Amino acid sequence: xxxxxxxxxxxxxxxxxxxxxxxxxxxxxxxxxxxxxxxxxxxxxxxxxxxxxxxxxxxxxxxxxxxxxxxxxxxxxxxxxxxxxxxxxxxxxxxxxxxxxxxxxxxxxxxxxxxxxxxxxxxxxxxxxxxxxxxxxxxxxxxxxxxxxxxxxxxxxxxxxxxxxxxxxxxxxxxxxxxxxxxxxxxxxxxxxxxxxxx
DNA sequence: ACAAGGATCCTCT
DNA sequence: GAGGATCCTTGTT
Numbered sequence: 736x737x738x739x740x741x742x743x744x745x746x747x748x749x750x751x752x753x754x755x756x757x758x759x760x761x762x763x764x765x766x767x768x769x770x771x772x773x774x775x776x777x778x779x780x781x782x783x784x785x786x787x788x789x790x791x792x793x794x795x796x797x798x799x800x801x802x803x804x805x806x807x808x809x810x811x812x813x814x815x816x817x818x819x820x821x822x823x824x825x826x827x828x829x830x831x832x833x834x835x836x837x838x839x840x841x842x843x844x845x846x847x848x849x850x851x852x853x854x855x856x857x858x859x860x861x862x863x864x865x866x867x868x869x870x871x872x873x874x875x876x877x878x879x880x881x882x883x884x885x886x887x888x889x890x891x892x893x894x895x896x897x898x899x900x901x902x903x904x905x906x907x908x909x910x911x912x913x914x915x916x917x918x919x920x921x922x923x924x925x926x927x928x929x930x931x932x933x934x
Numbered sequence: 935a936c937a938a939g940g941a942t943c944c945t946c947t
Numbered sequence: 948g949a950g951g952a953t954c955c956t957t958g959t960t
Contacts, residue, residue: 776941784941786956794956812954814942831941861942902941 739887744879747802751777751821751828754802756917758819758830759895762887765867768840770857771889774833774918774925776900778818780826782913784906787827797874798827805884807864807873814861815869819878819886833901833916834858835866836924858926894920897934901927 739762755777763770778785786795797806798820806818806829818829835857837844844866848856878886896918918925
């Protein structure tokens, strides 16, 4: 297994769906905690499910910036959700990290997740945010720079599952049905498995 | 200034 | 399978 290095800024300067697929199997590292990404969703410009659909606001400003930065927002008043911003400055696009598998720092993750174990520990975007102890102040943090939260290379997945995104019933039908959710094959570390198909 | 609702999670049945 | 937690963001008045 080769050494994992931080992915370069150019990795993120592509469309969100492409980056989303390419994130499966990569690693997120914060200090001693390392998580392997197993499930993601892409949110695009001109997407009625995307937070950018009302234009640039204080909350979503990071989404409008250049790719490679974090966008963390508070959901339902209590869950911190981690997104990876993609594409060029001036368009709102990002990839939501929905699930992950623990690689290192399992004990720390369990402390942050109330002592849970097994897939329930990290299958869901709010759980990933909790496991990495993130909050909205992490928005704009550069994932390709050393320190804090980093995104590391590795072997990208050759195959994946895809399906509709979760929790966006308010969106237009064409966006609700779009296959913009991607997940690793053959792993229990994925949420809402029933609506996933091989891609 | 206000009301509505949300890219979820946990517990209980 | 259903409902409550919990509070910020957004669009509207």
